[in-house]
Structures are given as structure tokens and as C-alpha cells.
Amino acid sequence: MFSPLVVVSTILIYMACLFGIAQLVERRVATTGETFKSPWIYALSLAIYHTSWTFYGSVGFASTSGLLFLGIYVGALIGIALWWVILRKMVIAKEVFRITSVADFLSTRYRRSQKIAGLVTLIALTGLLPYIALQLKAFISSFEIITQQSSDQWSYSGLLVTLLMTLFTILFGAKRLDPTERHQGMVVVMVVESMVKIVAVFSVGLFVLYGLYDGIGDLNARIAEAELTHLTSASATEHSFSMWVTLIILSFSGIYLLPRQFHMSVVENTDQHHIKTAMWVFPLYMIAINLFVIPIAAAGLLGDFSNHQADYFALLLPQEAGQSALTMLVFIGGFSASTAMIIVTTVTLATMVSNHWVLPTIERFSKAQGLRPYLLQMRWALVALILASAYWFEHEFSDSYILVAIGLLSFVAVLQFAPAVFGGLFWPRGNSAGAFAGLLAGFGIWVYTLAIPTFIKNGWLDPNILLAGPWGIELLRPEALFGLDGFHPIAHSVIWSLSFNLIFYVVGSLIYQPHKDERTFTTEFMSVLTPVRKPAKARPTGLDSYIPLSAKLEESQHLLAQYLSDDKSRDAIFTICEDLQVAGKTHITIIELMEFHRMVEHILAGSIGAASxxxxxxxxxxxxxxxxxxxKALYSHIVSELKGGPSSTAGSMLTTDTSALEQHGLIGELQSSIDKLELKNQEHLTRLARLEEKLEKRDHDIFKYRMEAQRKERDNKDLRLELEDMKQKLLAQREE
Known part of the structure; x- marks a missing residue:
């Protein structure tokens, strides 16, 4: 048994060491300019997938359901096998569009829609806030076990860990406004914690096999003698088959779409080729951390522990045997599993909330726009608010049904991103209306089939709703919707939420005809997902240099200064000018201006999200x-070259230089503004704009027509001048 002071001191020393490592890494990066681009660091950082739900919960799951706990890893392994096809596309999109989160990814793919980003943020926050509470609960429970003091005796343990997590999250992950800047220190800390987790699991596993028993053979004999064969059975529960399928589906999507996993695998990726290393290193880690789950579960059940203690067998077994050092090591391993998840998840949620809720609200009200320079401080406040809410959730419902199954509830919530994400990667027809409808429908079914039954079992709602359905309509029973009975509640919710989500996404995308801007941007987005060589930074060439550079620099710097510091704004503008090789020029071309604005938006997207x-x-x-x-003219010319040239096929479009596609996309985004300006032009330009809308597929002909129209305008002007001259001559003759 350890005193609370010793445990707290050990935690503080451990976190101080981690913080020291992070600072050394950050200092080295700042001093040398060299980043940690090791594929091993990237691969091991992905072990953040294994939270306290794995470290402690897998043993508890196996104690009652046998090998079924492996379902949550089988699906993940299948997903990892497809990383080079799917994850690589996500990384490419992140590099091109400066994507900061899964909400930003979906927003960017679907017309940079703030509505979609806001809805994704709501789903993530609703689904993952209780999951953070689960990590806090795991730490508090393990703290009470090794100190042998209840929460009544040390009531401020939960509040203390919440405050510590708030501090560590800000220090490790929320020091910068731009979440796409590499958090090298945080990534290395995640690797260290991953190693601590695996060392702790192996230590307690070997202790169980060779300290408490005489190897695996002896333990197997004890299992058979005690009739605990369900531990090694793949069908130990009533709904085994449906739950296997459900867990595989949930873990397949989770390995891509859990916000913490998306951040580490996509946002923190420094090299696409690191994915190849991660595709074999991470599965080995996943297999290794689960090697001793069954032995630990068996040892606990063979001991004097009750079933409700199964989640903490890994901690209780060495403590019962008097192994103090091993007990502390296991506690630190579980603490590492919890803190890694809390830090990264809270950072990503705070980023999503600030970019897609707070910032749009500020932009809507002119009086609040003075808050824009304080986005980083607001992100800190959001970190504190999220963790405080998670602590309240844990404190209020620590003994309720809610936290028992919250891990799978969260996975089902995250599953709602799957149709829009995977459809957006591989189905060009998918559009913003279908994505929003699918997300809303899936989330609504999740709330109805999982959240409402949870509230009912906690005593918040009338239990008759669960038994007879609302208003006595049995077909609307939340856990047997439309008569689908006989399934585990999790499997039942997955079936209906995913079905509704897919149907609404596909049907909505087929029915809705997106605006030209969205179609143009979708073409660009799908095109850049094809791996191509990275374009070299070279000076674009194009039209005449007539645009004053100083005015454009001042305009863009003023925009950046509204969100970034003055120094960072100036540095960003200077870097862009250097990259475009326009520094020192007085005037630039329209193509250089277009690329300049694209890069300004690229910088801004890293801080406030692509949509904002x-x-x-x-x-x-x-x-x-x-x-x-x-x-406008350049747009028509590029489109005609991409679509109307002799070598312009779908394949050639996909292999077009990335910079050209990005230019094409930016012009498409400006199309609406240009159309509004053209309404003020002369009558023949208005007729030409209308003709362009009707003859969208014949851009090359339209371009030639426009040139002809301009020639006619000059001829008309010349003709008017000639008529005026003739008139003057006639008047002169009359006077004579």
C-alpha cells in the first residue's frame, strides 16, 4: 500500500520527466531546425489507440466474454492493412488543404461547409466527452486501489487529476494556435508513454505466468480445473456472432476516425512513407499488448477477487502478492494510457470547437470580432471546460450504467463519420447535402437507440419507453426499433444508425445537384488525392505584371493579423513572397496573385480551419x-485545357501538377464573386455571362466567343469614332 502523497509525488515526477523530454525535443527542433522524422516514432505514437480501456478494460471484457475482446482489435488490424490506400489519401489531403481535424477534413471535402463542421464537432463532443470521463474514472479507481483509500477519504483526488490533466494538456498540446504545426515534443511523449504501457503489461503478464504460476501449461490446467473455459471461447456470450461483426466494424472505423487517432496518424504525419513502417510495427505492438489479457483475467478469476474488480486485475494481482515496485509500474502504465488519450483528444476537441463553433460565432457579431487575436487563450479555456465537464460527468455517474459501456457508445458515435469520410475519398458524386443528411440521420438514431436507453437505465426517463415504446408504439422501442429484436443494444444501434446514415448520404447525394463551385472544388479534391510528385517551388509565369504588390501585401497582412500575432503575420507574408520569388518586385501577374492568395489561405487554414x-x-x-x-478568362482557359485538349482524359486530370489544380480550385472559389461583379458590366457582358452558364460544357467555344465579343466592342468603338468624324466633317461642309 502506498500513501497518497507518495503516489501524487510519483505522478508529478513522472510528468516532470515527460515535460522535460518534450522541452528538449522542442528546443532541439527550434535550434537545429531538424524535425523528428523517424518512422518508428510515428508508428509508436499511434499506440495512443490503446487507452485505459485497453490497459484495464480488456481484462474485464475477457473475464466475462472470453475472446470477444479481440474483436475491437481485429477490425483495427483490417483497417491498418488498408492504410496505404485510405490513410495515405487522408495525409495527402491534409498536406494540400492544411486540415486540422476530422471535422475540418469533412468540411473541406464538402464545400468547406461550416454546417457540416459544426455537426461533426457536436457528434465528437457528445460521443467523446464521456469517454474522457472514463479515463478519469480509471485513474481515480486505480489511485484508490493502490492507496487503499476510498474517494470519501481522499475526495479531492479526482479534482486534482483534472487540474493536472488541464495543465499537461495545455503544456503538451495547446501551446500553439496552429495545430498543423508539428507537436514534436508531444509526439515523442506519446512514444515514451507507449513504451511504458507495453513494459508494464509485459511485466505483470510475466509475473502472472512465472511468479504466480509455473508457466502457461500450469495456468491452462488451473483454468480447466476451475471450469473457466469461457475465457478461451470465441462464443462465450449470447450474441457472440453479431457482436464480433459489430466490434470489427467499430474498430475498423475507429482506427481512422477517432479524433485522437486522426490527429496522430494524419495531422502529425511528416512523411507519407512512414505509413509503410507503421503498417507492420503498430500491428505488432497491438498484438503484444494483448498477449497477456487472458492469463491476467484467468489469474484474477482464480484468485479471491470478485467479478466487478476484473477491470483492475492487472493492478490487484501484484499488489496482493506484495510486489510494490511492480504495482507502481502497472499504475504508471495505466496512468500513461489515460493521460495520452486525454491530452490528444482534448486538444483536438478544443480545436474543433474553437474553429467551428466559437470562431463562426465571433465572425457573425461585429462587437465580438475583437476576440479574434485571443483564439489561443480561448482554446486553453475550452481545454479546461472540456476536462471540467468530463470530471463532472465522472463524479455524477461514476457508479451508473453510463460509464460501464461508454467505450463502445463512443465508438458508435464516431462510426457516424464513416460514410461521409470514406464516401468522400472514393465517390466523387458525394456532396454536401448528402453528407449533412447522413450525419444528422445517423447521429439522431445513435441518440435514440443508445443515449435514450442509457438515460432510462439511469432513471432519467420513464422505463415504459424501453418496454412498450413511446406512446405505446412497440415498433419504436429504442432497443428493438422497427421490430428488430434479439440483438445486443450496441449491435442494434450500429445496424440502424449506419443504415440510416448510408441511405441518407447516398440518396441525398444523388438527389441534390450541387452548385458549380462545389463541383469544381470536388474535382480538385478528388484529383489531389492521387499521389503525385511534390511540385517544386518556382516562379509562376502568366499575364502582364500590372498588379501593385505592396497593396496586396498590406491587405493580406491585415487579414492575418486579425488571427495571428503581428510577428507571425509578417513572417508568413515574407515566407510566401520568398517562395513565390516576388520579394523586391513592385508589380506581379494575376497568376502570382492567385498563388499568393492561395498560400495566404493555406497559412490561415492551419490556425482557424479551412472553412473559416x-x-x-x-x-x-x-x-x-x-x-x-x-x-475569369484564365479560368475558362484552364478548364478548356484540362477538359478539351487532345490529351485531356480523366487519367490525365488525375496526374496533373498539384499546383495547377490548386490554382484551378481557387479560381472556382472566386467564381461567385466574379459573377456578381459582371452584373454591373455592359449589356453584352451580361449576355455572355448568361451564355456561359448555359454552355458550361463548351468552355473552349465560350472563350473564343468572348475574344470575338471584345474584338467587336473595339470595332464598335472605332466605328463610333469614325461616325463622329464624319459628322464633324458634314457639319463643317454645311458651314462652308
Missing amino acids: AHRAMEQNIRYSTRESSDL
Whole structure:
């Protein structure tokens, strides 16, 4: 038994060591400019997938359900096998569009929709807030076990760990506004914690096999003697088959879409080729951390422990045997599993909330726009608020049904991202209306089939709803919707939520006809997902240099300064000018301006999200009449080259240079503004704009028509001048 002071001191020393490691890494990166690009670091950082739910919960799961606990890892292994096809596309999209989170990914794919980003943030927050509470509960429970003091005796343990987690989360993951900047220190800390977890599991596993028993043979004999054969059975429960399928589906999507997993595997990726190493290193880690689950579960059941203590057999067994050092090592391993999940998940949720809830609200109200320079501080406040809410949830419902199954409830919530994400990667027809409808339908079914029954079992709602359905309609029973009975509640919810989600996504995408801007951007998005060589930074060439550079620099720096510090804004503008090789110029071309604005939006997207950055550009960047006309003409020319040239096939479009596609996409985004400006032009330009809308597929002909129209305009002008001259001559003759 340890005193609370010793345990707290050990935690503080351990976290101080981790913080010291993070600081050394960050200092080295800042001093040398070299980043940690080891594929091993990337692969081991992905072990954040294994939280306290794995470290402690797998043993508890196996104690009652046997080998069924492996379902949550089988699906993940299948997903990992497809990483080079799926995850690589996500990483490419992140690099091109500066994606910061799974909400930003879906928003970017579907017309940079703030509605979709906001809905995804709501789903993530609703599904994962209780999961964070589960990590806090695991720490508090393990703390009470090794100190042998109840929460009544040390009532402030939960509050203390919440405060510590808030501090560590800000220090490790929320020091910068731009979440796409590499958190090298945090990534290395995740690797260290992953190693601590695996060492702790192996230590207690070997202790059980060779300290408490005489090897695996002796333990197997004891299992058979005690009739605990369900531990090695794949069908130890009533709904085994449906639960196997359900767990495989949930873990397959979770390995891609859990916000913490998306952040580590996509946002923190520094090299696409690291995925190849991770595809074999991470599965080995996953197998290794589960090797001793059954032996530990068997040893606990063979001992004097009750079933409700099964989650903490790994901690109780060495403690019961008087192995103090091993007990502390296991406690630190479980603490590492909890803190890794809490830090990264809280950072990603705070980023999503600030980018897709707080910032759009600030932009909507002019009086609140003075808060824009304080986005980082607001993100810190959100970290504290999220963890405080999780602590309240744990404190209020620590002994209820809610925290018993919250891990799978969260996985089902995250599953609702799957149709829109995977459909967005591989189905060009998918659009914003279908994605929003699918997400909303799936989330609604999740609430009805899982959240409401949870509230009922906790005593919040009338239990008759669960037994007879609302208003006595049995077909609407939450756990037997439309008469589908005989399934585990989790499997039942997965069936209906995923079905509704898919149906609404597909049907909505087929029915809705997206605007031209969305179709243009979708073409670009799907095209850049094809792996191509990274474009070299070279000076674009194009039209005449007539645009004053100083005015554009001042305009863009003023925009960046609304969200970033003055120093960072100036540095960003300077870097862009250097990359475009326009530093020192007085005037630039329209193509250089287009690329300049694309890179400004790229910088801004890293801090406030792609959707908010796009809106900020639309509201603050202005174009002259000539610039708008040139952009319009350039757009027509590029489209005709991409679609109408002799070698313009679907395949050639997919292998087009990335920079050209990005230019094409930016012009498409400006199309709406240009159309509004053209309404003020002369009558023949208005007729031409209408003709362009009707003859969208014949861009090359339209371009030639426009050139002809301009020639006619000049001829008309010349003709008017000639008529005026003739008129003057006639008047002169009359006077004579």
C-alpha cells in the first residue's frame, strides 16, 4: 500500500520527466531546425489507440466474454492493412488543404461547409466527452486501489487529476494556435508513454505466468480445473456472432476516425512513407499488448477477487502478492494510457470547437470580432471546460450504467463519420447535402437507440419507453426499433444508425445537384488525392505584371493579423513572397496573385480551419474589375485545357501538377464573386455571362466567343469614332 502523497509525488515526477523530454525535443527542433522524422516514432505514437480501456478494460471484457475482446482489435488490424490506400489519401489531403481535424477534413471535402463542421464537432463532443470521463474514472479507481483509500477519504483526488490533466494538456498540446504545426515534443511523449504501457503489461503478464504460476501449461490446467473455459471461447456470450461483426466494424472505423487517432496518424504525419513502417510495427505492438489479457483475467478469476474488480486485475494481482515496485509500474502504465488519450483528444476537441463553433460565432457579431487575436487563450479555456465537464460527468455517474459501456457508445458515435469520410475519398458524386443528411440521420438514431436507453437505465426517463415504446408504439422501442429484436443494444444501434446514415448520404447525394463551385472544388479534391510528385517551388509565369504588390501585401497582412500575432503575420507574408520569388518586385501577374492568395489561405487554414479561412478570404480580399476579368478568362482557359485538349482524359486530370489544380480550385472559389461583379458590366457582358452558364460544357467555344465579343466592342468603338468624324466633317461642309 502506498500513501497518497507518495503516489501524487510519483505522478508529478513522472510528468516532470515527460515535460522535460518534450522541452528538449522542442528546443532541439527550434535550434537545429531538424524535425523528428523517424518512422518508428510515428508508428509508436499511434499506440495512443490503446487507452485505459485497453490497459484495464480488456481484462474485464475477457473475464466475462472470453475472446470477444479481440474483436475491437481485429477490425483495427483490417483497417491498418488498408492504410496505404485510405490513410495515405487522408495525409495527402491534409498536406494540400492544411486540415486540422476530422471535422475540418469533412468540411473541406464538402464545400468547406461550416454546417457540416459544426455537426461533426457536436457528434465528437457528445460521443467523446464521456469517454474522457472514463479515463478519469480509471485513474481515480486505480489511485484508490493502490492507496487503499476510498474517494470519501481522499475526495479531492479526482479534482486534482483534472487540474493536472488541464495543465499537461495545455503544456503538451495547446501551446500553439496552429495545430498543423508539428507537436514534436508531444509526439515523442506519446512514444515514451507507449513504451511504458507495453513494459508494464509485459511485466505483470510475466509475473502472472512465472511468479504466480509455473508457466502457461500450469495456468491452462488451473483454468480447466476451475471450469473457466469461457475465457478461451470465441462464443462465450449470447450474441457472440453479431457482436464480433459489430466490434470489427467499430474498430475498423475507429482506427481512422477517432479524433485522437486522426490527429496522430494524419495531422502529425511528416512523411507519407512512414505509413509503410507503421503498417507492420503498430500491428505488432497491438498484438503484444494483448498477449497477456487472458492469463491476467484467468489469474484474477482464480484468485479471491470478485467479478466487478476484473477491470483492475492487472493492478490487484501484484499488489496482493506484495510486489510494490511492480504495482507502481502497472499504475504508471495505466496512468500513461489515460493521460495520452486525454491530452490528444482534448486538444483536438478544443480545436474543433474553437474553429467551428466559437470562431463562426465571433465572425457573425461585429462587437465580438475583437476576440479574434485571443483564439489561443480561448482554446486553453475550452481545454479546461472540456476536462471540467468530463470530471463532472465522472463524479455524477461514476457508479451508473453510463460509464460501464461508454467505450463502445463512443465508438458508435464516431462510426457516424464513416460514410461521409470514406464516401468522400472514393465517390466523387458525394456532396454536401448528402453528407449533412447522413450525419444528422445517423447521429439522431445513435441518440435514440443508445443515449435514450442509457438515460432510462439511469432513471432519467420513464422505463415504459424501453418496454412498450413511446406512446405505446412497440415498433419504436429504442432497443428493438422497427421490430428488430434479439440483438445486443450496441449491435442494434450500429445496424440502424449506419443504415440510416448510408441511405441518407447516398440518396441525398444523388438527389441534390450541387452548385458549380462545389463541383469544381470536388474535382480538385478528388484529383489531389492521387499521389503525385511534390511540385517544386518556382516562379509562376502568366499575364502582364500590372498588379501593385505592396497593396496586396498590406491587405493580406491585415487579414492575418486579425488571427495571428503581428510577428507571425509578417513572417508568413515574407515566407510566401520568398517562395513565390516576388520579394523586391513592385508589380506581379494575376497568376502570382492567385498563388499568393492561395498560400495566404493555406497559412490561415492551419490556425482557424479551412472553412473559416475560406470565409475570411471571401470577406476581406478584394479584386479590381480588371483582376476579376482576368481571373475569369484564365479560368475558362484552364478548364478548356484540362477538359478539351487532345490529351485531356480523366487519367490525365488525375496526374496533373498539384499546383495547377490548386490554382484551378481557387479560381472556382472566386467564381461567385466574379459573377456578381459582371452584373454591373455592359449589356453584352451580361449576355455572355448568361451564355456561359448555359454552355458550361463548351468552355473552349465560350472563350473564343468572348475574344470575338471584345474584338467587336473595339470595332464598335472605332466605328463610333469614325461616325463622329464624319459628322464633324458634314457639319463643317454645311458651314462652308
